Amino acid sequence: MTSAPRINRAAVAVAVGTVLKYIDEDSGREGLWNTPERVAEMYGEIFAGVGRDPADEIDAVFSDNVTQDPVMVRDIPFFSMCEHHLLPFFGHAHLVYVPDRHIAGISKIARALDTASRRLQVQERLTAQLADAVLSRVEPLAVACRLEAEHMCMSMRGVHKPGHRVVTTAVRLATNSSANGSGSAVAPRDLLDMLGH
Numbered sequence: 001m002t003s004a005p006r007i008n009r010a011a012v013a014v015a016v017g018t019v020l021k022y023i024d025e026d027s028g029r030e031g032l033w034n035t036p037e038r039v040a041e042m043y044g045e046i047f048a049g050v051g052r053d054p055a056d057e058i059d060a061v062f063s064d065n066v067t068q069d070p071v072m073v074r075d076i077p078f079f080s081m082c083e084h085h086l087l088p089f090f091g092h093a094h095l096v097y098v099p100d101r102h103i104a105g106i107s108k109i110a111r112a113l114d115t116a117s118r119r120l121q122v123q124e125r126l127t128a129q130l131a132d133a134v135l136s137r138v139e140p141l142a143v144a145c146r147l148e149a150e151h152m153c154m155s156m157r158g159v160h161k162p163g164h165r166v167v168t169t170a171v172r173l174a175t176n177s178s179a180n181g182s183g184s185a186v187a188p189r190d191l192l193d194m195l196g197h
């Protein structure tokens with residue numbers, strides 16, 4: 001069940017003001033006058049997916065003349081926030097699925113990615129949530145997705161490795177899918193090959 005995000009912007013602004021104070025900033029200086037409110041406004045945007053089901057974004061599903069040929073969407077940009085450090089990780093998502101009786105409105109896959117991204121995440125869970133959203137709403141024979149991202153918590157602090165790439169994959173098969181074994185035109189390995197390495 002989906003519920004609207006309940007971000008208390010006024011309380012967030014107070015909390016940000018407290019952080020500014022305790023990092024020893026002069027929170028009275030001009031550049032910081034409206035920073036707590038700006039951050040609260042920004043959190044309203046970048047955490048807009050909290051409490052929402054990414055699958056609900058896949059609300060255009062078509063059933064006419066569907067063939068069981070793979071559909072792939074590549075290089076969808078995303079931005080999310082690492083739940084350990086509250087720093088961004090960002091990159092691109094690639095997804096391929098083998099339709100059974102339905103195909104998805106293609107933009108809806110990007111919308112599901114946005115909803116799952118706009119919350120505190122780890123990349124593995126974000127990858128799984130995108131695959132699960134397509135599995136539940138499109139009911140494909142199989143779906144695989146791959147995310148490639150740079151984590152600012154590994155780049156600008158800590159281990160300091162800018163330019164790294166974290167690659168995560170999720171593969172889901174219909175429970176009664178013929179892709180789950182012999183006789184299928186497209187095996188899970190084929191899907192992963194299509195996503196590239």
Ligand SMILES: Nc1nc2c(ncn2[C@@H]2O[C@H](COP(=O)(O)OP(=O)(O)OP(=O)(O)O)[C@@H](O)[C@H]2O)c(=O)[nH]1
Pocket residue numbers: 082083084121122123124151153154157158159
């Ligand atoms: N698996 C996974 N780990 C992540 C992700 N984002 C951040 N992390 C890791 O979460 C870990 C948190 O480790 P901690 O030792 O608690 O935190 P830390 O002392 O700040 O660790 P360092 O980043 O190594 O300085 C780090 O290894 C991060 O790289 C993610 O999306 N997936």
Ligand SMILES: [Zn+2]
Pocket residue numbers: 082083084085086087151153154
């Ligand atoms: Zn992190």
